Amino acid sequence: MDIGELIRELRTAQGWSQGRLANEINAVHGTTLTREYIARWERGTVRPRTFYLAALSRVLDVPLAVLEDPMMRRTFLTDMAGTAIAPVVASDLLARGFAARLAGGPTEEAWEERLAAYGTDYMSLGAADIQRRVAGDLVVVQQQLDTPRLWSAAARLMTLYAKTFPGSDGSAAVRWYRMAATAADQSADQATRVWVRGRAAIALGYEGASLGVADVLAHQALALSDRPSLGRLNALYGLAHAAALRGDRATALALDAEGRRTFDAVGSEEQTSDYAVPWWRLNVFRSLLLARLGEERAATDAQDQALAALPAQLPRFATHLELHRGLMLVRAGDRAGGIAHATAAMDALPPERHSLTLRMLVNEIKA
Template sequence: MGDSFGEVLQSLREAAGVSLRALSARTHYSTSQISYVETGERRPLPEFAAACDRALGTTPLLTVLIALDGEDQAMRRRALLTTLTAATGTVGIAGATVVAELIRQGLLDASGNVEDWGQVVADYSRRLVVDPSPSYGVALAGQMAIAQQQIITRGATPELLRAAGLLTQLYGLWCGNQNDVTSAHGWYRTAAMLADRSGDTPSRVFVRARTASRGIFEGYTLRETIDRANGALGISNRPSLGALEAHSALVHVHALAEDLAGGRRALGGMLDVAERLPDSGPDGPTARTVSFAHYLEARVGTPTTADEAWQTAEPILRSVPVWWREAQVYYGLSLVRRGDVADGIAYALTAVRALPTPVRTVGVAVADLLRAVPAQYRSAELDELRGYAAAGDGPWVALGS
């Protein structure tokens, strides 16, 4: 990507797979007018830039490039273009979300300010459990590209490596949500390597433990899950979010094995860690722990313990939509297990209909519920619910591994 407006326009147009003729149709400027701007033979006007932004989904990049014209804006323009070039090569330009991030970062760099990477990671962690939509993945990929560019230009500092590792872990979790399990595993491996290079022990523990907790839903065997959880605790068993995730992975294992006593022991580990950590918000240690307590009791507990766990979890999880909807499906499973098949199906169906974006873990929960429905049961609601189930083998298959 070049430095001139025309070169940037041409790069963005070609990256989007838009021909001159198609851009002309979308902007109502002639092909010759667009071509003259791209070759530098004609100076673009703001309204032209705005029209191209709208047509290419890059608002407000091209408009801002014009605003950054002139010697007094040269530094900011170079910072923006440098970051944009790096991001385009990594993830492509995919709409205004990434572009806005690039502009913000370029302006930060130019002003001499440093990104608060801890807050960036916290923000994206929160968004993952609120709305893990395709636009989230695009924005996160753009943020990873910015981290990559800063590592190249500023050096591989522990702070940047830590942030890159945690962002990479989140991207793997998002890929898993999108049913791209193979890519998810690759991102998990990269996250572990980056965390190791950062030398930050809590991050090293977290990425391994979070992978173990999710991995059993994404094809990891029982042995792999246990080994990864214990491996994370072997690095450090001090109270941390990583230790919390390691114990959560063990809750998963026992719940799937229908070992209620073992699951409650593992849950005790989560509770012990959560009590020693500050509650960092709606998706913090408390919410994470009550979510797993409900999962365990709904899947293998008694009707009474399942109801008690749901009464505790439901008001806490309402502000974490993905966890809340998953928990609703598992409460539906508890209803099916006690014989309230129609109510359980209806409860789960209400939950999955409310999700704006399909999420694999919720789809696995649906598949889990469907396994408990009596073979002879028939209903239109059951037929609809089957459409929300995750395809392929569920994590219960890993129990034989």
């Protein structure tokens, strides 16, 4: 079965027009699809790329594997007749969970390997491409929570899953971050407890979202241990961004100084994992922080340091840095120039590499 036919059937089952489907994808993924592009998919003149298949999977609530496989597409349409889409997806996830329980599921070592792979994938593919994969693994791992180490793996998976929702949602991301913190406590592993809270704090602080929650989780991380760690480093910069957004310049700069000292003790050698904070990523944190504070010279230096060490396979982060430059222009009084710079940076990045966080930064610049 042709993918265009399935898209048309799924769209019709939702009661959506082609324009409505385009709007749903744009709202969730920050893209700029038009009704005409949806029509080209459905006519078969253009085939959706991997990014858009993942986007369709999410907004239409259908397994990604169905969109990718012609035989599964035909079977799915047959099964869907007279049936809501969501129960089919739920059935698939439930089957995976119980099958894992009955078979014993992946080993602790296999979960660690899978987490490492997710850390790398997230940096290059973004949230939309892996959200459903992580959801499926969460269904499996929740059937295996028999040891502290598996609770640790589940907590880190939940943190990653939370990052696939925009922090400004105010409910989905925050709910998952809080559950991840509780799961980390079940592991009784101090490093996991600190890291989960710190990673949540920097994600929310960087996005400028749910700052009260970012504060709470960051302070919890810092209270759990005063030893230098990547979790503590993330927590410090989560607090710093929250302070900057509130206009507390002195606190933000003091936290930046402490963060740099912490990085000197624990900075990562790994360059391309979401679980790592290498030199270039520290400077991405600092670039936005200093731009928010109006520290133009220091922000420019952080941007240059980040670009000099940024791996070539991570162009999305180069776009982050260009958006920071746009924010600096706005803060300096050139609103039109800053917005134009940010818009040009987003246009230069392929749409499938856009992220919710980038979209939120553009909105911050415009505001």
